[in-house]
Amino acid sequence: MIEKTINFSRRVFVEKTATVAAAVTIAPGVFLHQVAQAKPADQAVTSAVRWGMLIDTNKCATGCTACVSACNEENGIQSHDRPATDQQWIRKVKLRDTQTGHITSLPMMCQHCEKPPCVDVCPTGASMKREDGIVLVDKHICIGCRYCMMACPYKARSFAHETVTDQKDYAPRGKGTVEACTLCVHRVDEGGTPACVEACNAAEHGAMIFGDLKDPESNISKELEKHGGTQLRADLRLNTGVRYQGI
Amino acid sequence: MKKIHLQEIDGNSMGYLGLLAFFGAFVLAALGSTYYMEHNGHWVTGMNNQVVWGMPHVFAVFLIVAASGALNVASISSVFNQKIYKPLAPLSTLLALALLLGGLMILVLDLGRPDRLIVAMTKYNFKSIFAWNMILYNGFFVIVGVYAWFMLDRTMKKYSRYAGFAAFIWRLALTTGTGSIFGFLVARPGYDMAMMAPMFIIMSFSFGLAIYLLVLMAAYNWTNRPLGDVVVNRLRKLLGVFVAAVLYFVIVYHLTNLYATEHHGFEAFMLLGENGGSKYSNIFWFVQILLGSLIPLAMIYAPGVANCRKTLATACVLIVIGGLAQMYTIIIGGQAFPMEIFPGMEVLESTFADGATTIYSASLPEILLGLGGIAMSMMVVALGIKVLGFLPQSLADEVADPHYKAK
Numbered sequence: 001m002i003e004k005t006i007n008f009s010r011r012v013f014v015e016k017t018a019t020v021a022a023a024v025t026i027a028p029g030v031f032l033h034q035v036a037q038a039k040p041a042d043q044a045v046t047s048a049v050r051w052g053m054l055i056d057t058n059k060c061a062t063g064c065t066a067c068v069s070a071c072n073e074e075n076g077i078q079s080h081d082r083p084a085t086d087q088q089w090i091r092k093v094k095l096r097d098t099q100t101g102h103i104t105s106l107p108m109m110c111q112h113c114e115k116p117p118c119v120d121v122c123p124t125g126a127s128m129k130r131e132d133g134i135v136l137v138d139k140h141i142c143i144g145c146r147y148c149m150m151a152c153p154y155k156a157r158s159f160a161h162e163t164v165t166d167q168k169d170y171a172p173r174g175k176g177t178v179e180a181c182t183l184c185v186h187r188v189d190e191g192g193t194p195a196c197v198e199a200c201n202a203a204e205h206g207a208m209i210f211g212d213l214k215d216p217e218s219n220i221s222k223e224l225e226k227h228g229g230t231q232l233r234a235d236l237r238l239n240t241g242v243r244y245q246g247i
Numbered sequence: 248m249k250k251i252h253l254q255e256i257d258g259n260s261m262g263y264l265g266l267l268a269f270f271g272a273f274v275l276a277a278l279g280s281t282y283y284m285e286h287n288g289h290w291v292t293g294m295n296n297q298v299v300w301g302m303p304h305v306f307a308v309f310l311i312v313a314a315s316g317a318l319n320v321a322s323i324s325s326v327f328n329q330k331i332y333k334p335l336a337p338l339s340t341l342l343a344l345a346l347l348l349g350g351l352m353i354l355v356l357d358l359g360r361p362d363r364l365i366v367a368m369t370k371y372n373f374k375s376i377f378a379w380n381m382i383l384y385n386g387f388f389v390i391v392g393v394y395a396w397f398m399l400d401r402t403m404k405k406y407s408r409y410a411g412f413a414a415f416i417w418r419l420a421l422t423t424g425t426g427s428i429f430g431f432l433v434a435r436p437g438y439d440m441a442m443m444a445p446m447f448i449i450m451s452f453s454f455g456l457a458i459y460l461l462v463l464m465a466a467y468n469w470t471n472r473p474l475g476d477v478v479v480n481r482l483r484k485l486l487g488v489f490v491a492a493v494l495y496f497v498i499v500y501h502l503t504n505l506y507a508t509e510h511h512g513f514e515a516f517m518l519l520g521e522n523g524g525s526k527y528s529n530i531f532w533f534v535q536i537l538l539g540s541l542i543p544l545a546m547i548y549a550p551g552v553a554n555c556r557k558t559l560a561t562a563c564v565l566i567v568i569g570g571l572a573q574m575y576t577i578i579i580g581g582q583a584f585p586m587e588i589f590p591g592m593e594v595l596e597s598t599f600a601d602g603a604t605t606i607y608s609a610s611l612p613e614i615l616l617g618l619g620g621i622a623m624s625m626m627v628v629a630l631g632i633k634v635l636g637f638l639p640q641s642l643a644d645e646v647a648d649p650h651y652k653a654k
Contacts, residue, residue, distance in 0.1 A: 068598075083598060084295035084605075094596035095589055104592070108601070117433065123377040124370040143367050144359015146299040147377050153434030154588055155599060159299060159359065161290035175288050176359030232588055236433060247589070 041189070050114075050133040050241065051183055052213040053197070054220050054229055055106060057246035059207035060200075062105040065092055067208065070199030071109075074184060076168040087158035087173075089181045090196055095247070104247055107196065107208070110135055110156040110181035111232060112241030118148035118157065127178075133213075133241050134183045142177040149178060153233050156180050183210075183241075213241065251334040251647075252640040253399065256470050258633035263469075270626040277619020280612035281356040289359065292610045297600055298582045302609035303357040305574045306617030309454065310350030310624060311384070311425055312447055313570070315418040316455020318343040318391060320482075321398075322418070325411025330649040331481060334639040335463070336411075340395035341631045342459055342624075343418075347387055349624030353616055376427045383421040390414050399635060422448045429577065436513040437581030442503065446496040450573065453489035457566035460486065462628060464560055466638060475644030476554050477651070483559055487547040490566060494540050497573075509587075516584050516604070517576065523604035527580040530572050539569010579607050 071077065071090045079086050090109040096102070112135045118127045119135065126142035129135045137148075137157075149157045157180040164173045170186035173179055184194035197208040211220035223229075229243030256263075284292055294301040321339035324332035355361050368385075371378045394414045397407035426447030432438040460482055467474035501518065504510040515521040520528035546552065546562040583605045594602030632638050645651050 080290070082290060084297065084600065085290040086296075088296075088599050091597060091599045091601075093589075093594060093599075093601055095592040096595050098591055098593050103595070108588070108597075108599075119372075121375050121377060121431070122372055123375045123381060124366055125372040141363070141366050141370055142360070143363045145367075145377065146359070147375075147428075149296070149299040150582070151432055151434065153586065155297075155586060155601065158296050159289065161295070162288040176285070178359070233434070233590075247592075 045131045045189075047131040047133075048214065050213045051188060052112070052133065052211065052220055052241040052243065053183070053194070054209045054211075054223055055242065055244050056207050056209075057104045057106045057244055059205050060105045060107065061203075061205055061207075062094060062103070064105075064203060064205065066199040066203040066205075067107050067196035068092060070195040071181070074168075074195035075171040075182070076164075076166055076173070078166070080162055082161075085159075085161035087160060087179060089158070089179070106244060106247065108154065108156070109196075109242070110183070111154050111238070112181075112183060114239035114241070116238065117151040117153065117236075121147045121151040123147065130185075132188075134185050134188070135180070136182055136185065137178055137180065139172050139174055139177050139179075144176040144178065146178060153236055153238070253334075253337060253636035253638065254640045255634065255636050256466070256632050256638065258629075263629070263633075266469075266629055267626060270622040270629070273615070273619050273622030274626065275619075276615045277353075277356070277617075277622070280615040280619070281361070283612050284357075284616075285361065292613050293608045294613075295605070297605040298579060298607040300578055300582065301607060302579075302613040303353050303616050304578050305571060306620050307350045307353035307357070308425065308578065309571055309574045310346045310353070310620055312422060312451045312574075313454040313458050314343045314346035314350060314387075314451075315422045315425075315448075316451035316453065317346055317459050318414060318418050319452055319455055320459055321394070321411060322415040325394075325408050326415045331478065331647060334642060334647055335478065335482075337395060337398050337637040338463065338466075338632070339459060340391050340398065340414075341637045342462055342628055343391055343455075344388060344395070345624040345627035345631065346455070346458065347384060348627055349620040349622075351384060352623050353620035356616060376424060376431050380421075380424045380428065383417070383424045387414075387417055387421055390417050395637075399637075418451075419448060422451045429581065434586060435581055435584075436504075436510050436587070437517070437577070437584055440500065440503065442496070442500055446493075446500060449489065449492045449496050450570065453486065453493045453566060454570040456482065456486045456489055457563040457570070461560060461563045461567075462625075464556055466632060467642065468556075470638075472638070473641045473643035473646075475642055475647055477644045477648040478642050479556070479559065480553060483547055483553075486563070486566070487544060490540055490544050490547070493573075494536075494544075497536075512587075513584050517580055522584075523606065524580070524584065526606060527576055527583065531576045531580070534572035535569050535576060538565055539572055540566075543569070583607055 068090050075089060077087050077089060090107050093106055093108050095104045112133055116129055116135050119129050123145060124141045124143055126138045127148045128138060146159055149159065157178050159178050160173060160175045163175045167173055171182065187194060193210045197210045200206065200208045209220045209223060211218040213221060215221055224243065227245060229245050230247055231240045231243060292301060318339055320332055321336035323329045324336040355364055367381060391414050394407065394410040397403040397410045423444040426444035429438040430440055430443030501514060504514050516524035517527055517531060543562040543565045546558050552558040585602050585604060588601060
């Protein structure tokens with residue numbers, strides 16, 4: 001009897017140990033999605049996600065610049081009233097189809113290409129793409145040669161032509177280096193959404209959806225699957241992270 | 248053919264010192280301009296977010312291309328074993344090094360962060376043609392430096408042919424790289440063409456030889472050393488072939504673009520001045536083609552001017568001006584033409600000049616920086632020929648011409 005009890009206890013012990021071991025092994029995989037949504041600061045970015053944006057131009061209101069103002073506010077971008085040399089991370093563009101006459105309004109920014117020409121041409125590697133698809137400039141090793149601006153098919157980059165004041169600590173910038181939309185990487189790394197998307201929603205247009213292109217359950221993936229989306233200059237095969245509807 | 252004596256120039260005359268002071272003033276003005284542009288930021292220049300490379304790059308790329316071409320004279324001597332070019336070879340290497348130095352000086356001083364040159368030298372992205380160019384430029388200094396040393400050092404002279412061969416291959420790679428900086432830009436209709444690389448090579452032949460001839464004639468004239476017609480006429484005829492070859496490449500470049508419907512807009516802009524491109528088309532037709540190619544060709548080949556040094560020198564100056572104009576139309580014109588981000592759409596409103604042609608006007612500091620680069624090159628040549636024997640004592644026909652027969 002005593003022996004039987006001991007055997008039972010041993011079986012329970014083995015079973016419980018196996019359960020715990022399995023949980024420890026499987027858990028990271030199970031919870032990976034949540035980890036990617038709100039990445040701890042000490043954890044490396046992974047290619048398990050690819051951040052992207054979908055813009056519905058039919059919902060984008062002509063004359064509304066909420067996304068532009070929000071971006072400037074968020075990233076500390078100031079105008080010197082010199083449009084040709086001021087930095088513009090996001091801009092509003094109004095277009096007319098030359099065949100049909102259809103008018104379109106859309107926000108234009110870094111398209112966060114899978115194969116970014118700016119990264120290809122950068123001599124020092126300052127232009128770089130994170131594992132999660134966000135294209136950035138490392139301001140510490142940018143020498144200000146502007147070759148990336150020559151190479152970008154979307155005119156998405158700006159050169160800091162003047163001294164930068166009142167910088168945000170999460171968006172470092174500097175005179176003589178090149179900059180562009182970071183997809184508000186500081187927010188994304190904390191599980192947030194870019195300031196422009198937030199502002200578009202706050203203005204009740206809802207023209208911009210941000211999310212993980214690799215997650216079939218994300219809103220952006222579902223919307224793209226349902227209604228599709230267009231890449232600008234798709235002929236260049238850059239596989240952009242930003243897609244448009246209605247053009 | 249008599250023995251060639253290479254000898255330093257005296258370099259003590261007032262004229263020589265005045266020349267150094269003249270070039271030095273331009274170099275100082277360039278440094279002052281750099282301080283002004285870097286201190287205030289690039290908004291004080293004519294450059295902006297549309298035309299990101301301006302007048303400094305026109306001068307810099309011209310000098311870098313010409314540097315490679317200036318080495319041609321030495322290559323013809325070492326690689327193709329043409330005896331008449333042998334005494335001309337040392338100056339060719341000095342000029343090549345000096346022009347590259349001047350061009351790189353401009354390029355570096357125009358960077359947004361010239362203080363980070365060390366970053367550019369230590370961090371390489373090997374997919375970037377720009378990074379490859381940095382290696383090609385540095386390698387050019389080493390290889391051409393060694394080549395010059397082997398030619399001037401009697402004990403090493405036997406190896407100079409091998410160094411010359413290496414330098415020849417390297418300079419072809421260097422100009423291929425420089426042309427590819429533009430050829431590899433897929434997004435802009437004015438670039439994105441593999442032909443940029445060979446076109447830059449043939450441009451280098453023409454610009455480099457024009458500058459070489461100017462320097463050669465000036466140096467011999469001002470030092471009262473004899474320079475015979477045989478050498479000068481040989482170089483003159485070669486220059487004519489190069490100028491014609493550049494024209495041929497320009498024609499093929501535009502014909503290729505004209506065949507592709509997607510590039511018709513750019514060609515109408517560049518050749519006809521449509522869509523606000525009249526400034527660029529005027530520079531193309533009147534400066535690059537007429538003043539910089541056709542008139543010099545006529546001056547080179549016209550009967551009765553064979554031995555006229557002034558006509559040849561004028562032709563060389565026009566070729567240099569035409570070369571700068573060609574760089575202007577390629578570099579500035581290529582950027583000023585709006586990129587087609589939204590095919591089939593007309594841009595009605597944009598805060599970032601989408602769909603609009605940019606009219607670029609170079610600021611004075613940019614022009615001074617460019618001229619400073621040329622002055623730096625010429626100063627290095629002037630100092631070089633004083634310190635080392637790059638110049639033969641005489642290039643009179645009886646000395647230089649291997650087939651000379653006393654009349």
